[in-house]
Amino acid sequence: MxxxxxxxxxxxxxxxxxxxxxxxxxxxxxxxxxxxxxxxxxxTTRQSRAALLLELARLGLDVATDELLTPASAARTVLLERGLRPLLLIHPGLAPDFAGIEVDQPNAVVVGDAGDHFSYAGLNQAFRLLQAGAPLLALGRNRYFKEADGLSLDAGPFVAALEYAAGVSAELLGxxxxxxxxxxxxxxxxxxxxxxxxxxxxxxxxxxxxxxxxxxxxxxxxxxxxxxxxxxxxxxxxxxxxxxxxxxxxxxxxxx
CATH class of the missing domain: 3.40.50.1000 (HAD superfamily/HAD-like)
Structure with a gap:
């Protein structure tokens, strides 16, 4: 074919x-x-869609907005369709993609590659929400990715930790x-x-x-x-x- x-x-x-x-x-x-x-x-979940497009343009890669698919856009659609209020365990650079989403009294957990912004307090809050029945939405399950100075942990290990601790399975969006x-x-x-x-x-x-x-x-x-x-x-x-x-x-x- x-x-x-x-x-x-x-x-x-x-x-x-x-x-x-x-x-x-x-x-x-x-x-x-x-x-x-x-x-x-x-x-990639450390940059907003708009920031990623700008970075691609700086590198000389011509990518149109409608040609780029990201897990964050899929997650936003799911949250709005289901009326979910997420606890966002994400990198601050990704926050613009969730602008306008209601986050008070969260009833769902969204995990991306938060990098240095992962914390015990945030993960523990997510764990408690999951134990109470909140769904776990994973922007990716990648184990690691390549940075200039070597391989670095991606979101997958943190998603796996929450699944293991709470006895749940994540809904994968990436x-x-x-x-x-x-x-x-x-x-x-x-x-x-x-x-x-x-x-x-x-x-x-x-x-x-x-x-x-x-x-x-x-x-x-x-x-x-x-x-x-x-x-x-x-x-x-x-x-x-x-x-x-x-x-x-x-x-x-x-x-x-």
Missing amino acids: KLHTVLLDLGGVFYEGTRLLPGAQDALARLRASGLALRFVTN KPAPALFAAALRPLACTPAQAVMIGDDVEADVNGALAAGLGGILVRTGKYRPGDEMRLATGGRLADDIGAAVDSLCLDQGTR
Whole structure:
């Protein structure tokens, strides 16, 4: 089946920290020229959507607002639809994405990558709410991510701690949740079999996409570690970087 849509992770694929990865701009330009539909699907939860778009522009990456999907936007929709008042365990940089959401007397818990802003008091408040029956909404389950000085803990370990302590299961709103991949493809009238996901996280990006019926390509940049390819689900592919991944798409377009 012919390829219609490419879903792309951002951090670790196009850039690391504030540094654009070699060949990233050229790879994006080639994807644009191909006529394929593009969507950028990130689990980044330290920046608001607006701040992330500005950062991408500063790096020279041309990404339109409607091309960017984030877990925070999905969480906002869920909170409003269900009338939930969240305890927000999030990074202050993400706060603008929850502006106007009622947070007094919380009856739900939302966890993102709060970084240094995680505290025992906040986690304990979340634990007590969960024990009282509040739902746990996770913006991501990523174990770690790549920063300029090395790997750092992501939101996943904190979500797992709350699940374990309270005996609950989180509702995942970021990758690898099948609903996020479906939401990315729905406006494009694209079936999963006509799409591929490119990312540096073997679990959230690639195996998540494969489980949802998409193709998946793992790049050896960002958080990739030797041996990750051994955890690839059936059908997953490997590429040295985003440029090599785009090369493989060009070769495959006639047969997908």
